[in-house]
Amino acid sequence: MRIGFEEAADFLNGCTDVLIITHASPDGDTLGCGFGLCRALRQCGKKADVVCADPIPPRYDFLKEWYAPQGFEPKQIIAVDIADTKLMGKLSDYGDKVDLCVDHHITNTGYAKRLLLGEKSAAACEVVYTLLKTAGMPIDETAAMCLYTGIATDTGCFKFESVTPETHMIAAELYRYEFPLPAAKLNRRLFDIKSQSRVKAEGIIIKNTELLCDGKCAMTSVTLDEERESGISADDFDGIASLPMQFEGVEIAVTVREKDPGRFKISIRTGTDANASRICSSFGGGGHIRAAGCTITGRLDDVKAQLLKACAEELHNVGY
Amino acid sequence: MRIGFEEAADFLNGCTDVLIITHASPDGDTLGCGFGLCRALRQCGKKADVVCADPIPPRYDFLKEWYAPQGFEPKQIIAVDIADTKLMGKLSDYGDKVDLCVDHHITNTGYAKRLLLGEKSAAACEVVYTLLKTAGMPIDETAAMCLYTGIATDTGCFKFESVTPETHMIAAELYRYEFPLPAAKLNRRLFDIKSQSRVKAEGIIIKNTELLCDGKCAMTSVTLDEERESGISADDFDGIASLPMQFEGVEIAVTVREKDPGRFKISIRTGTDANASRICSSFGGGGHIRAAGCTITGRLDDVKAQLLKACAEELHNVGY
Numbered sequence: 332m333r334i335g336f337e338e339a340a341d342f343l344n345g346c347t348d349v350l351i352i353t354h355a356s357p358d359g360d361t362l363g364c365g366f367g368l369c370r371a372l373r374q375c376g377k378k379a380d381v382v383c384a385d386p387i388p389p390r391y392d393f394l395k396e397w398y399a400p401q402g403f404e405p406k407q408i409i410a411v412d413i414a415d416t417k418l419m420g421k422l423s424d425y426g427d428k429v430d431l432c433v434d435h436h437i438t439n440t441g442y443a444k445r446l447l448l449g450e451k452s453a454a455a456c457e458v459v460y461t462l463l464k465t466a467g468m469p470i471d472e473t474a475a476m477c478l479y480t481g482i483a484t485d486t487g488c489f490k491f492e493s494v495t496p497e498t499h500m501i502a503a504e505l506y507r508y509e510f511p512l513p514a515a516k517l518n519r520r521l522f523d524i525k526s527q528s529r530v531k532a533e534g535i536i537i538k539n540t541e542l543l544c545d546g547k548c549a550m551t552s553v554t555l556d557e558e559r560e561s562g563i564s565a566d567d568f569d570g571i572a573s574l575p576m577q578f579e580g581v582e583i584a585v586t587v588r589e590k591d592p593g594r595f596k597i598s599i600r601t602g603t604d605a606n607a608s609r610i611c612s613s614f615g616g617g618g619h620i621r622a623a624g625c626t627i628t629g630r631l632d633d634v635k636a637q638l639l640k641a642c643a644e645e646l647h648n649v650g651y
Numbered sequence: 652m653r654i655g656f657e658e659a660a661d662f663l664n665g666c667t668d669v670l671i672i673t674h675a676s677p678d679g680d681t682l683g684c685g686f687g688l689c690r691a692l693r694q695c696g697k698k699a700d701v702v703c704a705d706p707i708p709p710r711y712d713f714l715k716e717w718y719a720p721q722g723f724e725p726k727q728i729i730a731v732d733i734a735d736t737k738l739m740g741k742l743s744d745y746g747d748k749v750d751l752c753v754d755h756h757i758t759n760t761g762y763a764k765r766l767l768l769g770e771k772s773a774a775a776c777e778v779v780y781t782l783l784k785t786a787g788m789p790i791d792e793t794a795a796m797c798l799y800t801g802i803a804t805d806t807g808c809f810k811f812e813s814v815t816p817e818t819h820m821i822a823a824e825l826y827r828y829e830f831p832l833p834a835a836k837l838n839r840r841l842f843d844i845k846s847q848s849r850v851k852a853e854g855i856i857i858k859n860t861e862l863l864c865d866g867k868c869a870m871t872s873v874t875l876d877e878e879r880e881s882g883i884s885a886d887d888f889d890g891i892a893s894l895p896m897q898f899e900g901v902e903i904a905v906t907v908r909e910k911d912p913g914r915f916k917i918s919i920r921t922g923t924d925a926n927a928s929r930i931c932s933s934f935g936g937g938g939h940i941r942a943a944g945c946t947i948t949g950r951l952d953d954v955k956a957q958l959l960k961a962c963a964e965e966l967h968n969v970g971y
Binding site for chain 1: 803808809811812814815818819820822824826827833834835836838839842843844846847850853854857858862896897898899922923
């Protein structure tokens with residue numbers, strides 16, 4: 332059942348022993364929600380723990396330096412930034428036991444007993460912030476840093492289409508706190524610093540980029556051999572699909588990664604008009620209008636040729 | 652004479668024929684101030700033109716799509732984001748005729764008859780915004796886009812140490828307007844899109860980066876031969892000095908660019924503790940604590956060895 336901030340705040344104030352579930356393959360937003368909410372609940376004298384199906388990436392360690400699990404029998408279960416129980420990974424057994432879900436995905440399946448959905452919020456952390464304010468719960472420096480992290484990471488540091496006046500307004504409020512990690516250092520860690528192997532991976536992606544369709548389509552690829560030779564790991568390619576979008580004039584960016592011999596994972600990103608999901612669905616995949624994916628088997632050259640044809644058609648369809 | 656917002660607003664309201672001077676080698680902040688202020692003044696029925704000693708880079712063309720010079724005998728001269736008359740370039744003859752300077756540089760020399768200085772503002776556009784609000788002047792979609800551009804570019808899209816709650820608060824206010832260029836497209840143009848030759852230049856910088864001093868110092872170089880061979884231009888290296896900072900663990904980034912045979916321009920950036928200005932001053936240069944520069948002549952190897960020694964000393968000095 333969908334509820335509003337007042338009702339969610341009443342529920343939160345009535346909580347006593349809360350298990351907070353974050354989504355698998357955790358990102359800054361789900362972790363920011365999880366640890367920010369946990370921090371606020373504990374400061375109210377409540378018991379609260381955060382769980383995740385997958386290990387937390389070391390780059391987010393700063394969110395939980397203060398945190399140790401309390402280990403108790405939960406009386407309430409809250410899911411944060413989780414649109415679908417499948418996204419809980421190996422914790423999906425909790426799926427039908429969630430008392431409150433706090434989310435910002437319009438695609439939320441409504442699996443929880445109560446759903447607080449901020450479908451216009453750029454980050455679930457915006458929704459958690461307003462919830463805590465409504466509940467009159469304390470937000471301290473650490474909680475503020477967690478919530479800021481979620482907002483900053485989910486918006487590419489205030490760059491994405493999803494940013495609203497509210498996003499900046501909440502960031503302004505959070506910036507009034509002195510974060511345990513100075514804000515500039517935090518931003519640098521979140522957005523600028525890369526491992527040496529990541530920089531190498533980006534180099535391969537850029538070197539292999541071909542500009543096609545009069546420069547409107549950028550296509551790049553990485554083979555298993557290239558991955559092996561350069562000593563970079565699969566992790567280094569995380570989120571790399573937006574890199575070919577940086578070339579001036581590109582409307583469709585296609586990244587072809589060999590996952591197994593002859594089996595390629597395709598990631599497509601689009602600028603302002605082309606529909607990534609439409610291109611990928613013609614190969615049995617799908618996703619969003621600006622970001623989608625599919626899998627194709629075959630020879631790399633053939634795979635690229637098929638993708639090029641589909642991209643050229645999409646560009647034509649949207650009047651390029 | 653330093654004045655406050657009220658007095659500056661009174662002066663602005665009394666203006667009739669305003670020439671607005673932006674600084675040479677113009678950036679997003681000075682241009683955002685210039686065109687944002689010009690737009691607001693014109694909407695009040697005043698005459699206003701913007702001048703700059705140097706051509707406006709094409710990436711900022713969107714700021715002035717609405718603009719045509721009116722060409723009149725100026726009765727008031729306003730300088731924006733200009734700390735020193737030297738920064739006016741070939742317009743520095745106006746230096747002692749400036750009626751109002753709106754700036755955010757603590758180093759402002761006080762050359763203007765009236766100085767409105769927001770020394771805690773991350774961008775001069777923040778000061779212009781508050782000035783326009785104080786003066787009760789209209790800010791329309793176009794002016795809002797100009798002011799947002801200055802704030803976003805001067806803060807690396809809200810990433811730098813200079814960002815304050817006020818920065819996000821003003822961004823929130825500006826985001827309420829519907830910019831002529833959609834905000835996401837604007838952000839992409841300002842921060843993500845690069846020319847093909849720029850991407851090439853970045854590739855050279857990364858390929859040539861050596862990690863020294865246990866990975867705390869990243870040193871990179873570009874020779875005249877490399878510039879010639881790759882067909883990239885000097886412009887492509889603009890602002891490239893922060894690139895070697897992206898390697899995890901780097902505290903000092905040194906970029907060595909051959910300007911003439913055997914004469915090297917050095918740019919140094921530092922993370923959180925080392926002092927770039929101190930390193931550069933030992934070579935007769937200077938700058939700020941996080942960004943400084945100098946020029947050294949000699950053989951590339953020798954130049955690098957000298958720089959390495961100076962960086963190692965600085966790292967030692969600050970306890971690394």
